[in-house]
Amino acid sequence: xxxxxxxxxxxxxxxxxxxxxxxxxxxxxxxxxxxxxxxxxxxxxxxxxxxxxxxxxxxxxxxxxxxxxxxxxxxxxxxxxxxxxxxxxxxxxxxxxxxxxxxxxxxxxxxxxxxxxxxxxxxxxxxxxxxxxxxxxxxxxxxxxxxxxxxxxxxxxxxxxxxxxxxxxxxxxxxxxxxxxxxxxxxxxxxxxxxxxxxxxxxxxxxxxxxxxxxxxxxxxxxxxxxxxxxxxxxxxxxxxxxxxxxxxxxxxxxxxxxxxxxxxxxxxxxxxxxxxxxxxxxxxxxxxxxxxxxxxxxxxxxxxxxxxxxxxxxxxxxxxxxxxxxxxxxxxxxxxxxxxxxxxxxxxxxxxxxxxxxxxxxxxxxxxxxxxxxxxxxxxxxxxxxxxxxxxxxx
Numbered sequence: 001x002x003x004x005x006x007x008x009x010x011x012x013x014x015x016x017x018x019x020x021x022x023x024x025x026x027x028x029x030x031x032x033x034x035x036x037x038x039x040x041x042x043x044x045x046x047x048x049x050x051x052x053x054x055x056x057x058x059x060x061x062x063x064x065x066x067x068x069x070x071x072x073x074x075x076x077x078x079x080x081x082x083x084x085x086x087x088x089x090x091x092x093x094x095x096x097x098x099x100x101x102x103x104x105x106x107x108x109x110x111x112x113x114x115x116x117x118x119x120x121x122x123x124x125x126x127x128x129x130x131x132x133x134x135x136x137x138x139x140x141x142x143x144x145x146x147x148x149x150x151x152x153x154x155x156x157x158x159x160x161x162x163x164x165x166x167x168x169x170x171x172x173x174x175x176x177x178x179x180x181x182x183x184x185x186x187x188x189x190x191x192x193x194x195x196x197x198x199x200x201x202x203x204x205x206x207x208x209x210x211x212x213x214x215x216x217x218x219x220x221x222x223x224x225x226x227x228x229x230x231x232x233x234x235x236x237x238x239x240x241x242x243x244x245x246x247x248x249x250x251x252x253x254x255x256x257x258x259x260x261x262x263x264x265x266x267x268x269x270x271x272x273x274x275x276x277x278x279x280x281x282x283x284x285x286x287x288x289x290x291x292x293x294x295x296x297x298x299x300x301x302x303x304x305x306x307x308x309x310x311x312x313x314x315x316x317x318x319x320x321x322x323x324x325x326x327x328x329x330x331x332x333x334x335x336x337x338x339x340x341x342x343x344x345x346x347x348x349x350x351x352x353x354x355x356x357x358x359x360x361x362x363x364x365x366x367x368x369x370x371x372x373x374x375x376x377x378x379x380x381x382x383x384x385x386x387x388x389x390x391x392x393x394x395x396x
Contacts, residue, residue: 130320147329158279191241210264
């Protein structure tokens with residue numbers, strides 16, 4: 001193909017591009033074109049019969065050094081990309097796919113927050129009428145395990161492919177998850193839901209302290225500074241809580257510490273394990289249920305459960321069964337959705353979403369249970385939650 005080119009040329013005339021192998025003779029250097037390297041092997045020639053448009057031209061000019069090459073890429077008028085291109089072009093953004101993903105993430109967040117609010121309401125109702133947190137925690141895990149086993153058996157959800165190494169790596173995660181779950185439930189049985197979640201908003205402080213002193217990790221100064229409002233806000237809220245209870249306070253603190261270790265064990269032990277977020281949490285629930293059941297029987301026991309149930313049923317009636325079923329189902333669903341959302345969003349976005357979730361739970365529980373709140377107590381809660389937000393920003 002013979003063509004004339006100028007430095008500003010943007011189009012070349014031609015038609016059907018046919019590639020064929022052809023042995024080319026050495027190209028003689030010219031006085032007005034940069035020299036081209038000698039062709040020692042077979043190369044492709046182009047026969048042009050359709051219009052071609054230049055999409056890239058480099059080093060095309062008389063002012064370039066003699067050894068510079070003319071680099072030109074072209075595409076047919078009815079094509080959307082260069083022919084046999086050896087460069088990467090920017091991929092067109094699929095606006096529909098991006099919009100669908102945003103809607104999906106928004107739906108996850110709405111479900112996560114909504115299901116968590118409903119769980120906390122029914123969980124508190126059950127614990128007020130039937131104060132057996134160890135049994136309540138066990139039923140929550142049992143319900144979730146049963147749901148997932150049925151889903152796998154009926155092929156509603158694809159069963160995970162696991163091996164012995166997977167369960168070994170999951171075991172310390174399950175222990176920490178079990179302790180955190182029971183401790184949070186014990187806390188809610190003793191104090192208001194809002195107070196438990198205010199204290200649990202201090203989890204980032206535990207994360208930094210454990211990572212710094214036990215794992216030797218270092219953090220930017222901004223991360224350490226963000227802990228000040230978290231610790232200060234939680235302390236202010238605890239000191240001004242009208243219905244303060246030490247067991248409830250310690251339960252929330254132990255839950256924070258346990259969930260920090262759960263996250264650490266999960267990051268270290270589960271690397272390279274190809275399991276979806278939904279199935280990962282399902283396996284975690286099953287293993288936690290196996291760990292928790294004997295301890296629940298030892299601490300409370302069937303005899304206490306039977307006597308408590310008889311008393312609660314006489315006061316609440318058939319609604320008690322619905323409350324227990326609802327708190328068990330919604331506990332599994334909100335945790336499952338939160339783990340599924342981790343497949344779609346970054347840890348930073350998840351952390352911000354978790355902060356907003358606590359706000360929705362605190363506000364809704366105060367309204368529904370008419371929890372008395374002093375202005376200074378509300379200020380402490382606001383400072384702690386704001387500190388959590390600052391921490392999530394400083395960690396990115």
